[in-house]
Amino acid sequence: MLSVKNLHASVGDKEILRGINLEVKAGEVHAIMGPNGSGKSTLASVLAGNDKFAVTEGEVSFLGQNLLDMSIEDRARMGLFLGFQYPVEIPGVTMANFMKVAVNEQRKFRGEEPLTAGEFLRMMRDRSAVVELDSKLTGRAVNEGFSGGEKKKNEIFQMAMLDPKLAILDETDSGLDIDALRIVATGVTKLHTEHNATVVITHYQRLLDYIVPDYVHVLYKGQIIYSGDKTLALKLEKEGYDWLINQHKE
Amino acid sequence: MRLLDYIDNSQASCGSATSMADAKVWQPAEVVMNPEQLERAVAEGGELSILVVHSKSDSAKMNFNVGQHGSLRLVEVFLGDSFVECNINQQADSECDIVMIQVAGAIADYTINLDGGHADNRLRAAYVVGDEERCRVSLRVNHNVADCTSDSLVKGVAGGKAVGEFNGMVYVAQDAQRTDARQTNRNVEIGPDAKIITKPQLEIYADDVKCSHGATVGQMDGDAIMYMRQRGLSEQQARRMQLEGFVADVISVNGEIGEALKEELVAKLEKL
Numbered sequence: 095m096l097s098v099k100n101l102h103a104s105v106g107d108k109e110i111l112r113g114i115n116l117e118v119k120a121g122e123v124h125a126i127m128g129p130n131g132s133g134k135s136t137l138a139s140v141l142a143g144n145d146k147f148a149v150t151e152g153e154v155s156f157l158g159q160n161l162l163d164m165s166i167e168d169r170a171r172m173g174l175f176l177g178f179q180y181p182v183e184i185p186g187v188t189m190a191n192f193m194k195v196a197v198n199e200q201r202k203f204r205g206e207e208p209l210t211a212g213e214f215l216r217m218m219r220d221r222s223a224v225v226e227l228d229s230k231l232t233g234r235a236v237n238e239g240f241s242g243g244e245k246k247k248n249e250i251f252q253m254a255m256l257d258p259k260l261a262i263l264d265e266t267d268s269g270l271d272i273d274a275l276r277i278v279a280t281g282v283t284k285l286h287t288e289h290n291a292t293v294v295i296t297h298y299q300r301l302l303d304y305i306v307p308d309y310v311h312v313l314y315k316g317q318i319i320y321s322g323d324k325t326l327a328l329k330l331e332k333e334g335y336d337w338l339i340n341q342h343k344e
Numbered sequence: 345m346r347l348l349d350y351i352d353n354s355q356a357s358c359g360s361a362t363s364m365a366d367a368k369v370w371q372p373a374e375v376v377m378n379p380e381q382l383e384r385a386v387a388e389g390g391e392l393s394i395l396v397v398h399s400k401s402d403s404a405k406m407n408f409n410v411g412q413h414g415s416l417r418l419v420e421v422f423l424g425d426s427f428v429e430c431n432i433n434q435q436a437d438s439e440c441d442i443v444m445i446q447v448a449g450a451i452a453d454y455t456i457n458l459d460g461g462h463a464d465n466r467l468r469a470a471y472v473v474g475d476e477e478r479c480r481v482s483l484r485v486n487h488n489v490a491d492c493t494s495d496s497l498v499k500g501v502a503g504g505k506a507v508g509e510f511n512g513m514v515y516v517a518q519d520a521q522r523t524d525a526r527q528t529n530r531n532v533e534i535g536p537d538a539k540i541i542t543k544p545q546l547e548i549y550a551d552d553v554k555c556s557h558g559a560t561v562g563q564m565d566g567d568a569i570m571y572m573r574q575r576g577l578s579e580q581q582a583r584r585m586q587l588e589g590f591v592a593d594v595i596s597v598n599g600e601i602g603e604a605l606k607e608e609l610v611a612k613l614e615k616l
Contacts, residue, residue, distance in 0.1 A: 142574055166573040175574075182571040186589025195585065196575040203576070235589065252575060 095120050095291050096141075096161075096260055101152035102316075103140045110136045112316035113152070118260065121288040125302055125327060126295045128313035129335050134295045135179055137313070138264040142176040143169050157259065171203035173259030173290075177249040177266045184236040189248070190218065192236050193255050200256060221254035225281040243274035250281040261285075262293045267301040279304030299331035312338055346611070347397065347421060350604040351375055369599035372419065378426075382406040386414035386438075393417040395601065398426035398450065406430040410438040412460060419443045419597060421605065422450035422479075429453045434492075436460025443597055444469040445605055447612040449477035449506075456485045458492035467496040468594040472612040473506035480509040485527065487520040490550075494524075499591050500531040502538035503616030509541040514557060518549040529559040532590060534616055587613050 096118040103111040110133045118124055126134055140147050141154065143166035154161040157172060164172070184192070197217070198208040209217065222229055225247040237245050246266055253261050263282065267275055282305050286292055294305055302310075302324060310326040311318045312335065319342040320326070330338075345353070354371065372395035376382060379396065382404065386392045388411040398404065401424050410416045412435045420430070425448050434440055434457065444452060444467070456465050465485065473479045485494045494514070502508040510529045531540040542559040564583060572582035588610055595605045 144570060165579075166570065167576055167578055170574050170576040178571065178574075182565075182567045184565075184568045184571070184586060184589060186591075186593040187585050192572070192575070192585070195577055195581060196572075199576040199578070199581070235593075256575065 095157060096293075097153075097155045098141075099153045101137075101140070101154060102150045103136060103147045104150055105136075105147050109150070110147070110316055111140065114313075114316070114318060116311070116318065118291045118293060120259075120291055122291050122309065123286065123305060123307045124291070124293045125305075125307035125310045125324075126293060126313055126318075127297065127310060127327065127330060132313040133316040134313050135264055136316075138176055138179075138262045138293075138295055141169075141262060142166060142174065167199070168203075170256075171200050175253050175256055175258035175261045177246075177253060177261065177263035179264040179266075179268065181237045181240075181245040181249055183238045183240075185238055187236050189232040189234060189236050193218065193232075193252065196252075197255055217255065222251055224254045224284055225250045226277050227251045242269040243271060246270055246278050247274065247281070250278050250285075254281070254285055257285075258290065260291050260293070262295070264295045265297065266294065267296055267298060275301065276304065299327045302327045314339060314342060345600060345604050345607065347423070347601075347604040347608050348399070350600055351377070351395075351397065354600075370417075370597045370601060371599065372417075372601070378402065379404050379406065385409045385411070386416050387411050388435075389413045391415045395419045395421070397421045397423065398428060399423040401425040403427040404429070408432045408440075410434045410440055410463075412436045412438060414438045416440045417442075419601065419605070420445075420452070421608065422446040422448050422452065423608070425449045425477075427451040427453075429455075431455045431457070432465070433457045433459055434463040434465060437462045438464070440465045441596075442467040442469070443595060443605070444481075445595070445609060446471035446473075446479050446481065447608050449473060449479050451480045451482075453480075453482045454484065456483075456494070458485070458487050458494065459489060461489055461491040463492045465492075465494040465496075467494075467498070468596050469496075469498040470500065470591040470594045470609060471498075471508050472501045472591060472609055472616070473508050474503040474612070474616040476505050478507040478509070480511070482511040483527070484513045484515065485525065487514070487516045487523040487525060487553075489517070490519060490521045490523070492520065492523060494526070496527045497594060498529045499594055500529070500540060501534065501587055501591060501613065501616070502531070502540050503534040505537045505539075507539045507541065510543065510559070512542075512544040512557065512559075514546050514548075514555055516546075516548040516550050516553050516555065520550045521552040523550060523553040523555065525553070525555045527557040530590075531559075531561045532587065533561060533563060534587075584610075584613060587616075
């Protein structure tokens with residue numbers, strides 16, 4: 095589904111990604127961990143198409159197409175979803191209105207008819223239940239005045255609405271209390287099928303208690319220096335990154 | 345439905361069952377098109393809801409007196425390049441709620457006198473100008489006596505080579521203690537040639553007051569546009585949605601007229 099080969103990216107003259115290789119297949123869950131500043135969020139942003147970062151080398155294909163040639167919106171319409179670490183507030187734009195335009199744009203891209211008002215409302219009701227999102231929030235402006243937990247639930251709600259092929263969740267667990275973490279993580283698990291894939295970027299093993307990864311990758315200084323299965327996350331939680339970093343330096 | 349269609353449709357029913365009783369759907373008791381002179385007095389304890397539309401290039405003078413415990417709701421729309429002076433005098437315990445939109449190179453010049461204790465004034469306004477238009481909103485709120493409240497929010501969008509101007513003044517007289525006044529002007533400039541001029545001012549002679557004022561001029565929020573595009577909206581859709589959201593939240597009237605006002609703003613934004 096996603097194939098990243100030797101991806102280099104920089105902001106200004108600072109190189110942040112220095113040769114990332116990553117293969118994600120349908121049905122898989124990948125976790126990307128790593129110390130602060132290792133490039134995890136940059137990787138998510140570059141895959142989503144944020145033009146703050148310049149790709150200087152490498153290739154990325156998504157569903158057989160060259161991802162790096164596509165606009166941000168076409169990547170989204172192809173089925174790439176980014177759960178933002180810091181969801182943006184958009185005053186005056188209601189969640190319902192925003193999602194209606196987004197869902198119908200994506201349907202249009204796939205050659206499907208727009209949803210009727212009734213279909214859309216039913217969909218909103220069903221999908222907001224996935225993350226126990228208060229239905230009142232969908233009538234409010236996007237993320238405006240939402241608590242930290244509500245913002246993250248709202249990301250997963252949008253993921254449920256848009257039903258992506260590949261979801262990249264950038265520190266969706268940060269700033270969540272234990273209950274909200276459980277709800278968000280359970281929501282992600284409910285949405286996971288053999289036809290889609292999830293990449294979770296996280297600092298903590300506890301998220302992976304709910305979202306059990308097939309692969310755990312450690313990103314350090316812009317490269318994946320080690321990959322393992324879910325037991326790697328447990329080891330990292332106990333022992334930190336130093337042993338891996340030392341091993342990498344040798 | 346555009347505003348003028350709304351007015352055509354509603355002309356027949358106007359003045360009958362007015363809506364102040366039915367708070368859910370707002371309908372004006374009176375609709376006035378292109379007045380040159382307009383004088384209205386709201387009697388003690390009385391109510392008036394009025395829609396005034398300026399669709400031509402001419403000038404007008406309007407005066408409203410709101411008696412004790414009276415209530416005025418004014419919705420004013422500038423579709424043409426009019427120059428309008430509007431004076432509103434409020435007596436004790438009166439309320440006045442103004443919604444104003446300008447989608448033309450118009451000049452609106454408001455003077456609000458809070459002349460009796462516990463008078464309350466609320467204004468929500470938006471201007472959207474493009475091409476080589478120039479518009480101006482002047483707003484002077486005079487807190488002449490103690491214990492009055494005012495809250496004004498004016499938003500502006502300028503595109504093309506247009507100029508949008510806001511002159512705000514909150515005046516608090518020496519005896520006007522316990523005044524609570526807020527005045528905010530927020531603007532977005534689209535493109536390098538658009539220009540916003542904003543001058544919020546305070547003149548305070550009393551010492552026990554709560555006053556705040558602020559003005560901002562910004563560009564479009566790039567992070568919000570990126571966020572919306574990541575959900576599948578085109579850049580143009582994202583920009584338009586953001587601008588619509590920015591200005592449309594000043595429209596605090598609901599029902600068909602609220603929708604018609606939003607349509608006027610949206611139609612104007614689409615031309616920028």
